[in-house]
Amino acid sequence: MGNIFSTSLSLDTIITRCWDCAAGQASYLCNLEDNLHALQAEVAKLKELRGDLMSRVRIAEDEQQHKRLNQVEGWLQRADHVIADADQLSRESPQQVEKLCIGSCCSRHPRSTHKFGKQIARILQEVKHLKENGDFSDVACKPPLPSATKRPSEPTVGLESYVNQVWSSLQKEQVGVIGIYGLGGVGKTTLLNQINNKFHDTTHDYRVIWAVASQDRPIERVQDQIAKRIGLSNEGWKSIEEKDDDIFKVLWKKKFALLLDDIWEWFDLTRAGVPLPTQGNGSKVIFTTRRLDVCCQMQPNMDNNIKVECLPPGEAFELFEEKVGSETLRMHPDICKLAEAVVDECGGLPLALITIGRAMASKKTPPEWEYAIEVLRQSAASVLPGVGKEMYPKLKFSYDCLPDERFRSCFLYCSLYPEDYLIEKDELVHCWIREGLLDEHTNLSNARNQGHFIIGSLIDACLLEKRQNSVSVKMHDVIRDMALWIAGESEKEKFFVKSGVQLKEQPKAKKWEEVTRMSLMDNQIENLTEILECPNLQTLFLRRNRLKVIMDDFFNFMPMLRVLDLSRNMNLEELPVGIAKLVSLEHLNLSRTGIKKLPVELKALARLKYLNLEWTADLEMIPQQLISSFSKLQVLKLEGCGYGCLLVLEEMEHLKYLNVLTLSFRRASELEKALRFNKFFSCAIEQVSLLDFRDSRSLNIMALAKLQHLCTLRLWSCMDLEEVKIERNIIEGAGCFHSLRYVIVDECNHLRDVSWVTFAPHLEELWIAECNGLKEIISEEKLGEVAELKGNLNLFSKLEILILNRLPKLKTIYHHALPFPHLKKVYIIGCPMLKKLPLNSNSAKGHRHIIEGEEGWWKDVEWEDESTKIAFLPTFKPHIL
Template sequence: MHPDICKLAEAVVEECAGLPLTLITIGRAMASKKTLREWEYAIEVLRQSAASVLPGVGKEMYPKLKFSYDCLPDERFRSCFLYCSLYPEDYFIDKDELVDFWIGEGFLDKHTNLSSARNQGHFIIGSLINACLLEKGHRNDRVKMHDVIRDMALWIAGESEKEKFFVKSGVQLKEQPKAKKWEEVTRMSLMGNQIENLTEILECPKLQTLFLGRNDLKVIMNDFFNSMPMLRVLDLSYNVNLEELLVGIAKLVSLEHLNLSETRIKKLPVELKALAKLKYLNLEWTRDLEMIPQQLISSFSKLQVLKMERCGYGCLLVLEEMEHLKYLNVLTLSFKSASELEKASRFNKFFSCAIERVCLEYFRDSRSLNIMALAKLQHLCTLRLSRCWDLEEVKIERNITEGAGCFHSLRTVILDECNHLRDVSWVTFAPHLEELYILDCKGLEEIISEEKLGEVAELKGNSNLFSKLEILHLWGLPKLKTIYQHALPFPQLKEIYIRRCPMLKKLPLNSNSAKGQRLVIFGEEGWWKDVEWEDESTKIAFLPSFRPF
């Protein structure tokens, strides 16, 4: 490196005033700068910005950090970054949810398909992490914002002429807040509060984003949305007391993204047909939803994403309407019987769409389930079997050929209250499985049956079992004796969580398992004392991994 750059680097360090986060963030921004002129310019910018800030909180920190914001490649990256400040402080943000919001806002390029747009969104998230403007969450699918970075983002948004944020998220509000100039606000977040009623009309002609999720909403006055003609994104999720969706929502003629998940709404008003631009509709976990008017779903001609996992209204009732939606390419669904699943597989959209999540629940008509139709879904990420009380067996096909791509995208499997299942050997057909949760399955005796693997030629002697597994949660399995008979490498395993599994005495671990990983094993202290180890070196290797409840 040019010797003069060392002196300039010292000057940059001086401008950082000993603040570690500033040093890291600006250091990351300067890592690619190789010439004197770039370093001289950086010092000039840092000094100028310090002088331009009004006295008060953040006058030392924010201008320096803003340099990293200014170094982002373009306005798209900056808008995506500022958007993260709408979430509450210390909030773990779901990456997929965030990217879907960005798509609804129109931040990303016009892509030929949704998958490409999502890939671009995840690329931007990676870039923001590399720039130290976002932090990795405790799970791969989450990110969070450092408190200081979030404050800086809100400061930037407050100084902006283009963007006017009104953010009161996670601050224990009980009533609808007041503001002097609603007409200038472009993005508003009131999520994570205890607001029960929205009874005052807000004159927000420029508002594009409204986060109302995770409140205690019971009443939204019918005219509340009257003066929001530009609104593109509306999030009402996790308002578990919200039972009625009033027809006034039909006034949101620019709406593209509507999230009603985890609400108790009982019906969708037919007036929603006015939402001609709607591209994303989330009805997941709306267990009380009993009525969707005929032809409502098919009227959303631009719909790209429809989420109906654990929706009270049967997915089968709208699958026929989905056939007419030419842009629909992402689905999440629930089925309550094997016959429902079989009927659904006759529809073209069942295979032509990217079905990302499927829940099989309350199965009453089948003791045995062949899920090969699901195995062929190329984009299935999450599969849940819930309360399938009569189900005794999930069949493994004997003649599966290698490279057929069975469960190729499956990352998460959840089983709960499937009391007659004795094993879940079929998960070995998910080569990229990352998370396995098995809860309250009273009859489960083993996770992977060696006998059943022996029946399938391709899996004999398979050393790649659970090669991508990161999280294993076992809870309330009174008959469980083994996970697998032999020790496995578990090269990616980060967390084992075992509770109320009194007969599980041995883990499939040896001294080579999870090498290089910081494995944490959560369990009851009494259970941990009785664990039988393959040898003393294995015991020594994993004793430091234990964390009691």
């Protein structure tokens, strides 16, 4: 069988190839030393080239934040390998050279030397090649921008639910702008950091941009941060308009999430070049602010504005323990309990918990902690090292950003009230007016409106807290401390505040002459028997003490005093005649005192404009012509006063500036006579109480409907009253109680319903208690008598709070379900027969109700359908006695 493949080579070809092979091998030996010297020289040059290139790369990376080119990185890696190999060969070369002989063309170990020479030749060629290709015009370029950059963030306590809430809102297509607001130091920036980092750790298609606004040139600063984040150079920009045009050209093509921290006023996204988020572009803007009004301006849908609240006690202690250290808390068995008191003084504010926690970390003994608690109850700044310096300036920024000095003075005034005190808004405004803190107004109504506007602004700035009821506000303990700290630093305002600190005697002070406002509220002082020389004092709060005696000369040296509050001193039965020395007094509050008679010397108070005698049940005598002598009086409060209102009606005719009047009537005949007496009163009366009615089983509601500004109505202990009539002629005045906001019905045992509240379309609070015979709130039968109105009712459309307490026969609130668009809280206690509420699934839509009651009652509630039950079950809060 023949060969499948055959190869024929000539003898010349074979000889030639053998010679070339032998010659090549010989050249590796003969050129070994030359190649070795050449390699060492070329490697030295390659090292220099590599060094120069690395210098350029480091400058680009470190200074310009660029990323090295892949081809540069590849060249450097290859150069490192080749240099390492060349260095190794150089170390081996002496041994190989020694083996050479016969003029360096032969070797005693030819195979080994040949292999070595071949390696030298190969590495030399690689070195030369690298040198030839190591000239790079560019060594690095801008790196591709990451979708989000990680931000430093400490472990958080109590923010997880807010993170989830914001993140959940971001997933909704219809939500484009989300506002996060709350008190300074409550954790808004930390929350935004968490949202940023959640973007970083999550797969998404957003370009995430973090920017911090500022008080100074906020738009330009935000534009610069956006430009840097999206890779725009700001060189050549001269104006906001140039920036916004360039930014817009980039962002309108992208799906972005702008995280905008700490804005203080409406931020014009469009002017900054940020396209407005829409469902079409899918972009998002999440911002933080201390001001609710900014939230509303940026994003009017309140469902997308999220308030960050202070921490509840458990989480507050957890954060405090993290900062103070568990070792400190274990140093003594008493310290942990004392730490709870310290935490309580922080009011759940993270900034306070963190700052004071760090300050207390070195305190290892109970006396140190006891002392800290004592001073925290007055002011943390004065004793704990660094607290005032670190914490209060951060909070003070909110104060500094108030519109003007008037707002700031009104804010500081609130610190005169004790910790956790519910400050009645209307009372506060009247004090501001009498102190001259508001603008000069042509009438009291305008001044009150301005005062309530300022309160709203302070609430929006999170410097005051809105309470469940709409009539009062509260100041957070830490914010109050900050206000007292500011007042202490002030040259103009000198406060002396010892409210709620259990004083039993008059306090001492070094410089009474400097004090402008003094508050000794909520103490246990019984006697004021030492003269205070306070020539500049304008405000004196003595409310809620145990006062029995005020010496006649006590007020002798207070010529500038404008506001005096002696209210809630039930043991105070008489006023000193020396009160006549208060010639500048404009505001006198004697409500809920035990005063039995007013001294005739009060006639000297010619500038008096506000007199409050409410609930002075023991007041038996007011001297004739005393009330009429207060010719400038604008506010007279007599509700619950023991001295009959009819006895001073004639004198009221002389009060031509009277703007606010509150009254009580104990008989229907008194009410009718008073309302016939002078039409002028219908414009001034704001509050009326019907107390202890004994002469009538029915009341004609039309007698009260004529009061144009009636805001609050109380029916209290009207034991014979069975019916409040709704007469047909009320139809003509449908909605006639248009100013009525608050109704309280208490201890009216024969009353069967309160259907008349149907005609108070703006009713906000309804409180009914201890009415043993009440069976229904709104009677369908009674409404049927005025059928013309029944179909047009907008029942309880403004109601916010409904309180039903101890109504044993109550079966029905209303026979049909109602939407309750503004309802916030329902409180039902002691109503065992009330099985069904006027609610359906529509009543819950878009609202945040709280229904508080007994758990046993709640289990027996009958729901209209399963969807209603599911909607309202989460709203229940068990009542705790």
